[in-house]
Amino acid sequence: MSVRRPPRVTRRVALLGAAGLVLLADAIARRRSVRQTSQPGLLVVQIDGLGLAALRRAIDGSHAPFIGGLLSRGEVELDPWFALAPPTTPASQAGIMHGHNDEIPGFRWYEKKEGRLLVANHAGDAAEIARRQSDGQGLLAPDGASIGNLMTGDARRTYLTMATVAEEPRAPGTIIRLRTFLLSPLNGLRIVAGMVGEFVAELYQGRRQVVRRVQPRMHRGFDSAIERAVLNGAVRILSTELVMAEMRMGTPVIYVDFTGYDSIAHHSGPERPESLHAVRGIDHEIERIVDAIPRARRPYRLVVLSDHGQSLGRPFGEQYGQSLEQFVAGAMGDDISVRASTETEHNESGGIIARELTALFGIGPLVDAISNVSKRIGGGPEEASEKPDLVVCASGNLAHLYFPIDESRMTMEDIERRYPGLLDRLIDHPAIGCVLVRSSIEGALAISRAGRRRLDRDELEGQDPLTPFGPLAAPSVRRLDGFSNVGDIVLLSIVDPTTGEVVSFEDLVGCHGGLGGAQSEPFILRPASWSPPREPLVGAPSVHKQLRDWLLDLKA
Secondary structure, three states: OOOOOOOOOOHHHHHHHHHHHHHHHHHHHHHHHOOOOOOOEEEEEEEOOOOHHHHHHHHHOOOOHHHHHHHHOOOEEEEEEEOOOOOOHHHHHHHHHHOOOOOOOOOEEEEOOOOEEEEOOOHHHHHHHHHHHOOOOOOOOOOOEEEOOOOOOOOOEEEOOHHHOOOHHHOHHHHHHHHHHHHOHHHHHHHHHHHHHHHHHHHHHHHHHHHOOOOOOOOOOHHHHHHHHHHHHHHHHHHHHHHHHHHHHOOOEEEEEEOHHHHHHHHHOOOOHHHHHHHHHHHHHHHHHHHOHHHOOOOEEEEEEOOOOOEEEEEHHHHHOOOHHHHHHHHHOOOOOEEEOOOOOOOOOHHHHHHHHHHHHOOHHHHHHHHHHOOOOOOOOOOOOOOOOEEEEEEOOEEEEEOOOOOOOOOHHHHHHHOOOHHHHHHHOOOEEEEEEEEOOOEEEEEOOOEEEEOOOOEEEEOOOOHHHOOOHHHHHHHHHOOOOOOOEEEEEOEOOOOOOEEEOOOOOEEOOOOOHHHHOOEEEEEOOOOOOOOOEEOHHHHHHHHHHHHHHHHO
């Protein structure tokens, strides 16, 4: 007589049961501390890299029907704000979340005394940048949530946040929420379908640009397709679910960053069809979030903003047949050793999702490819065994040149003695619109082929080199010059006065980090019933102050 054994409990069911118990305990604890309340919360949605002009183009072309509807009904109002150099995510998010962003001169930079190259999309470096900016009193302190960001804003809970991405897999609340979401077959199907769709679309649209001879353009292959699959597929879907989970818990301040548009615009151009289509996907996620507000434990007020815009431009290497670091090294002389960070901007949080998909759905080959694109979790850049002669750190159409031979910033006179004729060769290059350098005699200088401006004394010889870069160029570069980790020489590319196009020192056609074009013109969208800013918002810290003021009004 055979004994019938009970069916074996599968690993998936066991995980789901454990996750459910943890979430239930967490929900009970949170419900005791945060009951249903009429006190409004603040929900900040960042559309990474979407400039004001590109948003208006998306609205006019029906690529943002939900946001456009809110505007047409008068429920929200749209205000510009102006990002001082460098308009990059680490600088802008530090300013918006923490109220200050000093000593962040680009997306990547070199610290001469330590011989360290910092790159904001390296998890270890992002953690160090956040540590330097944090005073424990950020926008999301003490009980806020950060989702998909670079900085933390001193949030208690962080998900897919670069500054804490190495710690998140060891944080029980974070990993349980991720696994609970991924355990649903429907959610898993949505993520896999979204990733495959974005992967195929990137390859097809890249080929279509070649066939149609779109200019400027760059090579779009498997790397950009995998990046897009992660950011505009899996991360976008998962971020929305995490926002709604925090809303159900009544979290008072939630800040989420949707990075898919920024990634696609880097490769295709900020106002190209595929980039605007990415805006439509994010617009849909915002609509889903707003539709979930009635089920939240508190009413939420929505603010949608961007951290910077993007400027269209042809990559330097494509236009001149050599990279910027190759040109500078050649202008310095023979046998020059060079160090540079050439990888493009992307979000390392894909590694977490890749591991979860591998464990829960067994789609190893696809996810292994995604994992290979992501940087190693918790690591920073490899350190060079010997100091190079030149370090080049590009952020869009801005580049810092460092000469590690001297631990302090080299003056114009020192550079000319060490590398005779280098400055003249840089100034004369057709892609370079302005050179920033500090003279021991004249102070900070902005120099072009047509003139020079003494920034400390605000004196001008010939034509103003900063005129093509807009009315805020002088305060931007003057502030940049005051950073301890600014390059010995800083380069800004030319700007087309008609189109606003620049020359990208990175291998990107949509770029940001310098001055010129739409990159310095992000936006902020707020409820129409709120008081507008009393004065123009200049610099990310001013956005932080405005958000603080609105938070105080909510609590009144």
